[in-house]
Amino acid sequence: MAPPGPGAANGRITRWIDYRLPFVKVMHHELYEYPTPRNLSYWWNFGSLAGAMLVIMIVTGIFLAMYYTPNADLAFDSVERIMRDVNYGWLLRYIHMNGASMFFIVVYIHIFRGLYYGSYKYPRELLWMLGVVILLLMMATAFMGYVLPWGQMSYWGATVITNLFSAIPGVGHDIVTLLWGGYVVGNPTLNRFFSLHYLLPFVIVAVVGLHLIALHTHGSNNPLGIDHKGPGDTIPFHPYYTVKDSFGLAVFLLIYAVIVFYAPNFLGDPQNYIPANPLQTPPDIVPEWYFLPFYAILRSVPNKLFGVILLFSAIGVLFILPWLDTSPVRSAKFRPVYKKIFWLLVIDVLALGWVGAHPPEGIVVTVGRIATFYYFLHFLVLFPLIGKLERPRPLPLSIGAAVLGGGSVPVAERG
């Protein structure tokens, strides 16, 4: 077991403060003693990695904002000034630019982890839904951030995506005018996007706070997907998970550093090094890689409004996931059929990503339609159905018993 740590409120000053504002006590409880399942795998590292990414983005973003000029005539050059004349400006910008990609990789893995191990189920529904809110806010933030350097893809990406809202019957065009701050994408658009790009990350911080409160109410799910029942099932967060998360962070930073220092433009589009030109449409307008699956869903139907509805439903369906899944068992480890379709979903989303990267012609359209259809089939039909039909494998008695060797019980007897 863990060595006895220093008590929550030792010193006189700490005690004085804690009596009035239990900061140290709460921190001690939530980050130190916090009982955590003893069997978390490395897939559970991605939550803390996402937190680290959020901090990295905010810190580099604040420094970039000290030099960046949100004006349509000056923005592109100001980013180039950051790259060339600001001390270590290139480093700041490459960390921020690739940070968005790393953030999405981490969050996507984090989400698929949740899908595999049933982390969205009772009693973690709100925790999951807050996560989906974070994803939406991240998407908005990244989209608006990508507009800021005011290159060709910034401009045309902004044009294509904001135009989607015009499909909404009745108010569509008013919404677009509001987003643009005028009748075209221009300086007012850039100004409001910068303002929001600065604001939204702090909204994300707030939602992450709620996400963590919800998490700490019932604790982490775990690879077995069974509740922890006693001290034999859990270990204190510190030092076990602090050291494991630190190790994971170091591995992650290593990969991140290789990209930042040796391939900083690999994930980006060369077109964005050409200043925005409203008179010249680029050969093809492709969003950043992390939006490609959604872009594919959007384009899978010829009707714009229907495409937009599908796009929003693709994320909306994640909100109601806890109620679509009818299985009493959380972890896919014990769900032979669900495990298979989980991997099908992974392949499906990758296929959508491939489709999103290509002009919608020929085979691309067909694959896009099938993959979009399957995406919704997976959540709306297979999810409820398999939960009912599948025979889960017997669950272990307890986490401790499973880890240290012990029996298992059939689902029906599960407490």
Added chain:
Amino acid sequence: MARLLIAAVAASALACAAVGLARAEDGASAPAHQEWSFQGVFGTYDEAALQRGFQVYHDVCSACHPLKHLAYRDLEAIGYTPAQVKGIAAQYQVTAGPNDQGQMFQRPAQPSDMFVGPFPNDEAARAAENGALPPDLSMVVKAREGGPDYVYGILTGFVKAPAGFKETPGTYYNATFPGHQIKMPPPLTADGQVKYTDGTKATIPQMAHDVATFLSWASEPNLDERHRIGFRVILFLVVAVGVLYAAKRRVWSRLH
């Protein structure tokens, strides 16, 4: 450990594959790959090549193409002395002022001035170049798929059009340019077009390679520093990974 590494590597490989796939099929055939001293983990710019490349830009390309994002003093980074930079800058005139009479006036450029372009504005450039706009070259290597290979490919790509290829008047056949019809007249036409001061033989491929090197530096002047710092950061992180892995093993061994 192994699992995390596999997951991390798989995730990055997937992302790279997706991007690679997305790139592979766009437009014209990819330009042939050339050797560049600045590629790879230990890659650095070759100062002699940079200076030769600047000479090519200065003697040939600068007649049409601006280099907006560079200042003359930036040339000190590729080995020119402050006195040489002053001399180079003084070849150009910039508008300054107003003076105490309220008049704008012309003065020789100083090292702190940005590169002076060949035309006062884009319209003047188009008027002089038959309607085609010679793009700013300060970012061209980063703004094109293929980077330096592409620029080299363009400059060495002015070959005879295949039989039956219909050329639009005012365009030149270029094997690398998407659509093969470029509005730039072949800029490098004869060996020895530029008189290299370091004795290197100025063949067309040599000049193309040198100017592509120079333009790579213009696009990414901090590459040397980035590679150098990157190596140290990665070394540090490798050690950190090792130490933290050992720490993790030790702490967790108490559990069993």
